[in-house]
Amino acid sequence: MNISHWTTGKKIVHLDFKGAPPRMSYLQKLIPLIADLGADGLLLEYEDMFPYDGELKVLQATDHPPYSPEEIKMIQDMAKSSGLEVIPLVQTFGHLEFVLKHRAFWELREVGFCLGTLNPHREQSVKLLLDMVHQVLELHPDIKCLHIGADEVYLLGQGEESRRWLSTPGQDIHQLFLGHVTKVAKSIRATWPHLSLVIWDDMLRNMSPDTLKDSGLVNLVQPMLWDYSPSLDVEGTVCLMEKYRSAGLCQMWAASSFKGSTHVSACVTPTQRHVDNHLQWLQVAAAVPDGVELQGIAITGWQRYDHLSVLCELLPVGLPSLASCLETLRCGSFSEEAQRNVTEALGISSVEVEGLLCSPCSGGTSPYPGQRLAELVVELTALLQSEELSFVDTNMYVKGWFTPYHRRRKVVNPLILQQIQHQATTLLARLEPKVEAATQEMRHLFPDSTAQEWIQQHVSAVLEPLQSLLEDVQVTIRGMLPSNAHPLPAGQ
Incomplete structure (x- = not known):
């Protein structure tokens, strides 16, 4: 198999604001750096950092102020001036912990003890989602693409209303999931027909092509296939792409990871692990089936596994990994030259963040934004362990x-x-x-x-x-x- 650099679509860097949201002064340095490292856009997951208003004001973070409407605009202006596209991410089915934890929305849980999954049978559920989407899009008037989540919809089908719905012959859990996503996506497109809609693909993986074809999702959403493993199954992923294509879902995305997917409470990012993940994705890209239109790759940087879990590696600790992953996609490998490009771009001596302690700049002025914090976290973590x-x-x-x-x-x-x-x-x-x-x-x-x-x-x-x-x-x-x-x- 001939492996070349990433040529199939955009390289989008995911910034997860549901934990350790950067101050605006840090984002002013970080966003241009992300562009300089070779990214084409930002996938912004605000969660409780978005300035929801009206009945949704309760969703705002309380431990620290959310970004203001003016700051949301500033982030987009920074991205635009750096040549980066902005794609907001609004969860619409699973991972709604930041919404359903509030007493006002308890009744909209699929199961009482599961804070993440929305009850798809309530009219109020869809109204809530569309209100969230409307407020986000109002502050993002120029976007062309919206990610509507829909991953890891745990315990779907176990709520009382779902069990009644599933008791009708011919109705199954796949249709329950697809019905909700289709309804939400059609409602969004009815108001914003120009938007491309993206969903995570994990809930689709076990569905047959016929089920997908009959769902109404064709020409409505683009699945984003995510796999963060350094031993990603290339052949299996290509087969999955072929299945989606045969169902009519021809436009799709990949999703890799530069941090936040190694361990739920990890403090230090292992660069090589994430580079290996991208080398596997390059093999997938080289074997994309005919008829598949790969829109690009989202390079995720999770800050928490979910809204209620601990913090993963802080952004400054993950930047050597991000730079290495982007350079791997640009070069098609992680050669000595690619590694040298990374160390020169960041002003460091090693692509592994532990190597910062040996950097000639260590303890002095940070060559990349946040390097001093990365050094301290590495040193402190080593001592604590x-x-x-x-x-x-x-x-x-x-x-x-x-x-x-x-x-x-x-x-x-x-x-x-x-x-x-x-x-x-x-x-x-x-x-x-x-x-x-x-x-x-x-x-x-x-x-x-x-x-x-x-x-x-x-x-x-x-x-x-x-x-x-x-x-x-x-x-x-x-x-x-x-x-x-x-x-x-x-x-x-």
Whole structure:
């Protein structure tokens, strides 16, 4: 198979604002960089960062202010001046956690304990979606394409109304899904006939060509085939494209990943893994079946797996990966020359973000926006995951002389306690300045609430047991030493 560079359509970079939404000052630096790295557009997933109004105002973020209407316009102006197309993404079936978590919309859940999936039988459900879409499109008057989501519609068919609907002979779960998506898409196109509509493809994969052909989706939506694996099944993906084409869905998209798809709570982006994913997509692009019109590829950068999950890698940590993935698509490989292009474009010494610590620019002025934060996150993550930070569970003195039993009784050899105190204090002295520096850098680029969330998720779980141990040591020492006793010099 002849593998060449990506020639089939646009390269669209996905920015996920449902976690760690960048400050406008950061986006002003980030958006031109994305264009310089070779992207053609932005896929913007606002979720609760969109300034919904009226009855939908409750959807706005409360931990930090959403983007204002003026800022939404500024983002588009920045993109336009950089030559980037803007494609908004509005979820219309699954992953509606940011909507259905609110009491006002509880009754629109398919199943009471599933916050993500909308009940497709309620008129109010469609009204809600169209109101959301209308408000988004009002602030995006020049767009040509809208992504309407519809992925991972968990527990569809398990709601009471769905079970009644499915009990009618000839009606199945595929028709239930297709009926809702078709209804929403037709309603959107009735008002905005010029729009191309895109949906994620995962809910379509097990449907027959005849089911798809009869659904009404043909000439209405374009499926976006997503797979973020470094071992993506090329042959299977090409066969899936052929199935969609045979059903009449000839226009389709690919979707890869540059970050946020390795592990739900990952802090550091593994560049090579994401490059490998793009090398697989290049093989798919080289084998696209006749009749398939591949519109382009969306390079996703998830900030959360869903609205309620933890933060994935922050954007600055993922930028070496993004640059590498775009360069792989441009060159058709990730050769030494391609890697050199990436390091020169970002002013770094390695395409792997861990290599930033060895960069000649490390600690100085950031050659790319957010590099200093990326360096601090890499350094802090390595320390937090190191063996010495498992001190409370592995230290010989703690395990032998200061177990929970000893901490309750507060009868311990003071010499041992002093050794524990010295080691714990030394560790905290190394860690706390790095935590403070990372916090300050995060606050420059993201809302204060993002810094608070990241620190609580990734740092507090390690720091708090150590701090608690140290407090117990200090209390126990005071209770066991006479007032005139002096501690030994540290280390003895």
